[in-house]
Amino acid sequence: MASPRILLCGDVLGRLNQLFKRVNSVNKSAGPFDALFCVGQFFPDEPDRLDELMDYVEGRAQVPLPTYFIGDYGVGAPKVLSAVSRNSANQGFKMDGFKVCDNLFWLKGSGMFTFHGLSVAYLSGRQLSNGQQFGTYSQIDIDTLRAFAEEPGIYLMMTLISQRLQVEMTNDRTQLDVNRKIIEAGTKGAYYVREPYCNVDAVHVTRFLGLASVGNKEKQKFLHALSPTPSSTMAAAEISAKPPNTTLSPYTLVDQVDRPKETTKRASDIELDSQYWRYDVSSKRQKHGNGDTNKVCFKFISSGTCPRGEKCNFPHDADAREQFLRGVCLDFIIKGKCEKGPDCNFKHSLQDDGENHSRKRLGSSNANINRSKECWFCLSSPNVESHLVTSIGENFYCALAKGPLVQDHVLIIPVEHMPNTLSLPADSEIELGKFQNSLKVYYKNQGNEAVFFEWISIRGTHANLQAVPVPSSKAAILKDIFTLAAEKLGFEFVTKK
Structure with missing residues (x-):
């Protein structure tokens, strides 16, 4: 399979005509390209640019190639994205994008999907919510991305967070362990390419790329072409190859300066544990190992497996996992509430399995009676x-x-x-x-x-x-x-x- 050819873009700011004019030019001279991935603010920051964006959303203008964006904020974002969320075609678990119009897809929250053999992970929005419905990410989005980050082979990471902010975030215990081959970021309005750096827990190097905004006055680069080879098709020697200008991980350097040696191990353990547990909101809590009985393993709930296995400090709650598979909101399962409220595409109630988790033997008459009363599908049930x-x-x-x-x-x-x-x-x-x-x-x-x-x-x-x-x-x-x-x-x- 041929390597995908993709374009990366910084803040669009609603300047779609200028962006797609440039994309068409590059596509003719160096294409064809398979997709365009946009980071930074996608929607305009001024009302007078909204009509330009709406021409594409409402079909009066055509998006030339599959385009994915994560900066879901700006003028017009609530109106457009509310309509997108209500569309029946966008209901369900869709990590590969909500369709806005032909060839335009909104990557909401956080997730991971495969594009032409290329694993793409993303974190959409800004950190501070201030009660905003769109354009922000929640703690659950961070935790979900951490879980996906453990999966091998992720090539491209899309985020609004700049390299500087990512380094600073290590002090707040919110640093993402994203040992990816390429991290693409926006929102800083500048083109920046960092030297490749080594990863602590992975053999490959990571390249950081920051892109300027479309139509910036300084005429800095806002579009970058790439033809990456998926890690799954690369030999081990190719994956571990390090260019001459490779540096140490900037996150490791920050840790060494800011954390006393005697607390490094303990802090590391706490940070690692925080990626696994969430409070169990169900009434059924079982003790597992030496863990806290009020917490459950997030990794197990979201993926069905946990790399720690029996050594995990938190319960592998099969009931919570089953609720997740039944379409119940992950936020609701682990916290008992969802910040997105009625705009969430998932269920905000625990889905009964028909037996109300009865511990009685199925062969007993009492169990059969209770089962019929509680089951949603038994015609004799009042429910x-x-x-x-x-x-x-x-x-x-x-x-x-x-x-x-x-x-x-x-x-x-x-x-x-x-x-x-x-x-x-x-x-x-x-x-x-x-x-x-x-x-x-x-x-x-x-x-x-x-x-x-x-x-x-x-x-x-x-x-x-x-x-x-x-x-x-x-x-x-x-x-x-x-x-x-x-x-x-x-x-x-x-x-x-």
């Missing part, structure tokens, strides 16, 4: 959302999804409380097939194909087979899409016949 039910058969019933992924998202649910639909009696299997065929016909009449999927929990929750329509024109590439999505989330998509 069942009966207004969503569309059809009831002998063994299955059909209902609209309470929190649909797309329009016409439907659930096929067994009438009896059973853990999955993989092992069914013959008559139940026949009826399930009839429900599926009916949905296929319904979706077909609308120019769609049906995708069926099921979440199977080891806890034996009430089964629900979910049906989602996708455009027929996309059906042939579904497997490729699933494979790519799995790679982005760090696992392998496997098909079995």
Whole structure:
């Protein structure tokens, strides 16, 4: 696979016409380029430039190539980004960008995604929130990025934080351990390239690049072309190669000056621990090792694994991990509240697994009674959302999804409380097939194909087979899409016949 060709840009400040004129010129002379990554303030700082930006947002002008930005503040940002957040196409866990318009994507908060084999991590916004809805990042964004930073192979780090500020932040225990090959930053209005420096816990060197703002009066460089080779395709000798002008890590130097020797180890341990724990807001807290029973391992919740394993000082809470997988807001899980409020795209309530975490044996009659009362899907339960039910058969019933992924998202649910639909009696299997065929016909009449999927929990929750329509024109590439999505989330998509 050929190395991706990308462009990096500093503060845009709403000057999209000037930016894309330059991009088109570079693209013709040295391209084609695959994408443009913008750091610094993307929106204008003056109202008279808002019309220029809105021409692109509303489709009157075209963005020439896929463009990603992180500086989500400035004039017009709340209006534009509020509309983007409400768009149904932008709902869910989207670390690869919220679509603003064709070829323009907003990288919100923090995250990591893969672009043409290149791992890109980002931190969007400024640190101080002052109650602002957009243009800031939270502590949870920092913690999430720290978790991603432990993953190998991240090549490009996008941030608004300058090199000077990053060094100063080490004193406040907010230094990000981003041992990346390239760190791109904006907001300082100046072009700056630092000598490559060594990393403490990684063999490769890191290059820091600061870019000036678009249309700056000093005519400093605001656009930089790059054709990086993804680390996953490089030999070990290439990754560890150090240019002659390589320096020590600036963060290590700051640590040595500002921290007494006798407290270095203890401070390091505290800082490392702070990357792992968060307060457990659930009523169920189990002691794990010598850790604090009021705290849980953030790394385990967010990724499902923890490099510390049994040596971790904090509980690996499977319940919290399951809530995260069910789409519950990570902020809500670990802190009990979310700063984003109604604008958050995730759920702000714990999602019951159908058994209310009962410790009683499933075989007992009392457990069965309690299970039916508490289960969302048992028709005998007072909690069942009966207004969503569309059809009831002998063994299955059909209902609209309470929190649909797309329009016409439907659930096929067994009438009896059973853990999955993989092992069914013959008559139940026949009826399930009839429900599926009916949905296929319904979706077909609308120019769609049906995708069926099921979440199977080891806890034996009430089964629900979910049906989602996708455009027929996309059906042939579904497997490729699933494979790519799995790679982005760090696992392998496997098909079995």
